[in-house]
Amino acid sequence: MNLISPPIGESSRRDDLTRFHTRGLLIAAVVLGGCALIAFPIRQHTYAAIVDWATASQLDSLIGFIANGGLWILVAPTLTAAAWCFVRARRRFWTSVSAGVGVIAAYLLGEGIKILVARPRPCTDVDVPTVLVCPGAGDWSFPSNHSVLAAAFATACMFTLVHSAWIVMPIALAIAGSRVAVGVHDVHDVLSGLALGIAVVTGAVLLLRPVLDRALDGGEPARRTTPTHCTSE
Known part of the structure; x- marks a missing residue:
């Protein structure tokens, strides 16, 4: 399949946009970690304040649905974007594969931290009614892996289609917030999870980019081949 390279000026503008988003993602990870x-x-x-609000509101069923199944809302557009770019822009597709490696790494790192920290769920310490049943002993709280994966998938989707940030990042934040509202995580659990997911996926894409360039360009400078719908590196 022949892919048409965009004009040099257009490619440069897209490069600047991608670098801007990469810096923004790393800054966001640091800010979330600080929070x-x-x-x-x-x-x-x-x-206690958030859980009390959730259980007393009329939105408890919706919040529970988002907390349990909200990740699928992010998986679908991420895979769709990757499939689109597989057809329209191979380099962008392989960038999404690099991001996918980051998603897996973020999940495994989150699980490893959970085991090392072994922090009990907040619902075992604070006596308040919760939307979801409190997980049993051994199901640790820090960091929230739902939040890790939400941020990781959202970040991967952004690296595939840059302008999707305005859609996927609010969804990731809603998923993370719902995990506190249903009573299974503290606020710092989900903030740390978001920071971890963003940082690991962004780091994976940056680390694998030279390998990707060498593989696709035979060691030559990267050739910009991404059409309008899938922005270039």
Whole structure:
């Protein structure tokens, strides 16, 4: 399949946009990590306030649905974007594969941290009614892997289709917030999970980019081949 390279000026503008989003993602990860540190000392008060609101509201069923199945809302557009770029822009497709490696790495790292930290769920410490049943002993709380995966999938989707940020990032935040509202995580659990997911996927794409360039261009400078719908590196 022949792919038409965009004009040099257009490619440069897209490069600038991608670099801007990459810097923004790394800054967001740092800010979220800082917010997690701030939220830790007041975790019980914020947890109780949010859970009380959720259980008393008329939205408890919706919040429970988002907390349990919201990740599929992000998986679908991420896979669709990757399939679109497989047809229209191979380089962008392989960038999405690099992001997929980051998603897997973020999940495994999150699971490893959970085992090492072994922090009990907040619903075992704070006596408040919760939307979801409190997980049993051994099902650790920190970090929230739902939040890790939500941020990871959203970040992967952004690297495939840059302008999707305005859709996927609010969804990721809603999923993370719902995990607190249903009573299974503290605020710092989900903030840390979001930071981890963003940082690992962004790092994976940046680390694998030279390998991708060498594989696709035979060691030559990367040739910009992405059409309008899938922005170039």
